[in-house]
Amino acid sequence: MDFSSKLLENAVNEMSQLPGIGKRTALRLVLHLLKQPKEHTEFLANALQKMREDIKFCKSCHNISDVDICEICVNPNRNHHIICVVEDIRDVMAIENTGQFRGIYHVLGGKISPIDGIGPSQLNITSLVEKVKSGNVQEIIFALSSTMEGDTTNFYIYKQIKDTNVITSSIARGISVGDELEYADEVTLGRSIINRIPFENSIKNN
């Protein structure tokens, strides 16, 4: 693209560094900002910079938090002996929205992915293993997405804690509630048969 302004070109180039934002979309967004009052751009730029500079992570579960220990980790009404292992804050938000989990979380910050250059040392794995070895944990629930990277990460952690007394579990994979069987992929359908549950349990959850 041949811009008539370096300022515009810079803004578009920086914007198009974001994932899923191409040059055309970036130009559309930047031109939108130009049509808005100056304050809009200022608020956006400040919010991003302040977030990036001052963001903190909970010292216990590593979730994003404005305080040292997050709301969930300080809540005495939650079961601190059950830890749900997730990839990032989006998973915490999704599980919290269900209202079905009263334990606490451990946020890994990613999955082991050699292709992307992410090894175990870049994730919050050591602190999880330490928590388990301290003896205060009853159950670890693996709730990573079931991709190759997710499975690898689960297994890497599992190997380090399997000799402790902790119970390990994985969230159930199966047909989504309301989905038609015929459209489900084979692997999911296959797993949902192997991992079938007592009928009484399936009624209980409704």
Next chain:
Amino acid sequence: MDFSSKLLENAVNEMSQLPGIGKRTALRLVLHLLKQPKEHTEFLANALQKMREDIKFCKSCHNISDVDICEICVNPNRNHHIICVVEDIRDVMAIENTGQFRGIYHVLGGKISPIDGIGPSQLNITSLVEKVKSGNVQEIIFALSSTMEGDTTNFYIYKQIKDTNVITSSIARGISVGDELEYADEVTLGRSIINRIPFENSIKNN
């Protein structure tokens, strides 16, 4: 969405003010910035703010420009008697890319759109009419998109300059080169028949 951090929530809220960016996408983009080195966010924020603060518009054609009079308007090799009227910089870039136009532009900055509260006074129409009345213009080419707003804007300008000696033209509407007739919409196909051109001209352009 229930965020565990006000800083994160602010950043997501500001990001989701951009057109076509919902809360989920905004969260994904912001989390991406969190995983990148701090400089990335700084560069983005600075580029946006600097652009919004310092951007200038060409005093002649109103296109975005870092100098008082833009490159196109100062170029002596361009025909300053033919003015192509467009909505914004994206149209200038698109037409420049074709390499088919050697005149100059006049950027309106939008289209008349009562629904969006945009009247003629918010667009760069007066300066265009003045240019025409100064007598230095031979031809005005209307190149706004052919929507109701585009047609209204064209007609509004046309009424003010129709008593001068200027030639007014509109870019050709028709079937895209390479498109199948059967998939063309009726209005476009109809216009392409009414506004047919001598066969020799159609060969010349290939």
